[in-house]
Structure formats: C-alpha cells, structure tokens
Amino acid sequence: MTYYWFAQGVGLLAFCVGITMFFNRSDRRFKQQLSAYSAIIGIHFLLMGANSAGSTALLNAVRTQLAMRTRSQWVMLVFIALTLIFGLGKAKHLMELLPVIGTVASTWALFRTSGMKTRCIMWCSTCGWVAHNIWLGSIGGTLIEGSFLIMNGFNIIRFYRMQQRGIDPFAIETMLEKKEAQLEQKEGQAETV
Numbered sequence: 001m002t003y004y005w006f007a008q009g010v011g012l013l014a015f016c017v018g019i020t021m022f023f024n025r026s027d028r029r030f031k032q033q034l035s036a037y038s039a040i041i042g043i044h045f046l047l048m049g050a051n052s053a054g055s056t057a058l059l060n061a062v063r064t065q066l067a068m069r070t071r072s073q074w075v076m077l078v079f080i081a082l083t084l085i086f087g088l089g090k091a092k093h094l095m096e097l098l099p100v101i102g103t104v105a106s107t108w109a110l111f112r113t114s115g116m117k118t119r120c121i122m123w124c125s126t127c128g129w130v131a132h133n134i135w136l137g138s139i140g141g142t143l144i145e146g147s148f149l150i151m152n153g154f155n156i157i158r159f160y161r162m163q164q165r166g167i168d169p170f171a172i173e174t175m176l177e178k179k180e181a182q183l184e185q186k187e188g189q190a191e192t193v
Contacts, residue, residue: 007047011140014041018144019151027114027170028068035064041141050136052090053099059083060103067110071181076111080104095135098128115170116159123152 018037021030042057063079087100102125109121126148133141159169 003047007044008139010040010047011044011138012143013140014044015140015144015147019147021148027118028176031064031068031110035061037144038064041144044138044140045136048136048138048141050096050138052087052092052096053132053136055086055090056083056099056103059086060106063107064110071111073111076107079107083107095132098132102126102128116156116163119152119156119159123149123156126152 014037017040018033021033021037038057038060042054042061044054045051045057046054048054059079059082066075066079083100083103087103088097091097091100106122106125109118109125113121126145129145130142130149133145162169
C-alpha cells in the first residue's frame with residue numbers, strides 16, 4: 001500500500017507543478033512548464049503501471065523541449081512515430097489509446113501552431129487524458145488534467161474576449177517567433193553559401 005501512495009504522491013507533485021501552466025501568455029514559459037509537468041506525470045504513470053501513458057508522457061517532456069528549439073516537420077514526425085510505437089506497443093486496453101491520440105494531436109500543435117490554436121488543440125487533447133486518468137484511478141492525474149481542462153478553457157475564453165476587444169494576448173510572442181524564424185532563415189542561407 002505504501003508504494004501505491006508514493007505513486008499517488010508523485011501524481012500530486014505533478015499537479016502542483018502544472019497547475020499554473022495555462023496562465024502563461026508566453027509560449028516559451030508555457031512549454032517549459034509543460035515539459036517539467038510531463039516528466040513528473042510520466043513517472044507517476046509508470047509507477048501506477050500505466051506504461052503506455054507513462055512512456056507517452058516522458059516522450060512529451062522531451063518533445064516539448066525540442067519544440068522550443070525547432071519547428072521542424074521532421075522532428076515532429078519522429079515524435080509522432082515514437083508516440084505511436086511506444087504508446088500503441090504498450091497499450092493493453094482501448095482506454096490507453098486516448099493519451100496516445102491526444103499526444104499525437106498536441107505534438108502537431110506544439111510544432112505547427114501557436115497562441116490560441118495551440119491552446120484549443122491542447123484542450124481537446126486534455127479531454128482524452130481526463131477520461132484515461134479517471135479510468136486508471138489516478139488521483140493526481142485526474143486532478144491535474146481536470147484542472148487543465150477548466151483552467152485552459154477559461155483562459156481560451158479570456159484570450160478570445162481580449163481578441164474581440166482588439167487586444168492580441170500573444171503579440172509579443174508572435175513578434176519573437178517571427179524574429180526566430182528570420183534568424184533560422186538567415187542561418188540556413190549562410191550554410192548553403
């Protein structure tokens with residue numbers, strides 16, 4: 001019984017790490033916190049015996065770190081393939097497909113979208129994780145993903161209302177992303193010369 005409560009404690013630690021993640025307007029800080037959360041919750045799932053969800057969450061931690069450094073379609077495809085291989089290869093029940101599907105969707109979102117679109121896709125992905133965690137009996141996992149669902153939902157509404165008033169809540173981040181893209185383009189041109 002002690003091992004079980006230790007595993008649940010790791011899940012509650014993940015809850016504490018991830019609870020404020022969706023308040024970040026900065027995609028970079030959002031992704032850093034998401035990566036830390038994913039690593040801790042991955043360990044929780046492995047301790048709970050949910051190897052498919054655990055390996056998928058640990059892949060998420062690495063994927064999220066790389067998504068901060070590159071938006072390469074090839075890197076994205078590698079992580080989608082790894083998610084499918086590890087997630088589907090370890091799945092023992094149909095409910096274990098929900099985190100795999102959610103992870104594939106959120107991988108695409110982290111590499112190919114930003115701002116509001118990223119948060120909307122992450123919200124949909126979270127729905128699958130909530131259902132999985134309830135099925136698994138993960139206290140910390142259910143609390144955190146349920147909180148993500150509510151908090152991200154409220155923030156999506158808040159950001160949408162800001163946009164309706166003519167305020168871009170992601171303006172600074174968008175400007176930084178454009179500068180990074182220009183730098184990558186210049187570096188690519190310098191390498192070909």
